[in-house]
Amino acid sequence: MCLSEENVIEVGHVTHFFSKINVAVLELTAPLAVGDRILVKGPTTDFEQVVDSIQIEHESIPKAEAGQSIGLKMVEHARERDVVYKRL
Numbered sequence: 001m002c003l004s005e006e007n008v009i010e011v012g013h014v015t016h017f018f019s020k021i022n023v024a025v026l027e028l029t030a031p032l033a034v035g036d037r038i039l040v041k042g043p044t045t046d047f048e049q050v051v052d053s054i055q056i057e058h059e060s061i062p063k064a065e066a067g068q069s070i071g072l073k074m075v076e077h078a079r080e081r082d083v084v085y086k087r088l
Contacts, residue, residue, distance in 0.1 A: 008039060008085040014078045015069070023071050024078040032070070032086060033063035040074070042082035049075040 011032050016025040024040075032038070036051045054064050055071040064070045 007088040009088060010083060011038070011086045012084045014040070014042075014080055014082040014084065016080060017074075017078050019077065022074050022077070024074050024082075026070050026072055026084055028064055028066050028068050028070060030086070031063060031065050037087040039085040039087065040076075040078050040082050041085065042079050045077070045079055045082045047076045048087075 009030060011030040012026045012028040014024045015027050017023070018025075026032075032051060032054065034051050034054055037048065038051060039048050040046070051072065053073055054061050056064065056068065058071075
């Protein structure tokens with residue numbers, strides 16, 4: 001699957017992953033909201049999921065803006081430096 005052929009934009013990258021609770025810390029480069037469909041890509045990572053909750057400092061929020069660092073529950077294992085894309 002080639003990303004250039006799909007309607008996706010890069011929204012950030014994973015800076016940390018807590019494997020016990022399956023939560024990734026994302027550094028955002030574009031806005032992201034609950035309900036958005038994201039793709040997580042890396043050398044050994046490739047999955048898609050719907051954003052069902054976004055947290056900042058353990059507080060749930062409906063959407064986050066570029067420049068924010070957020071916690072995101074993942075359906076699979078993500079790795080540091082994996083890139084996160086949003087389906088348009």
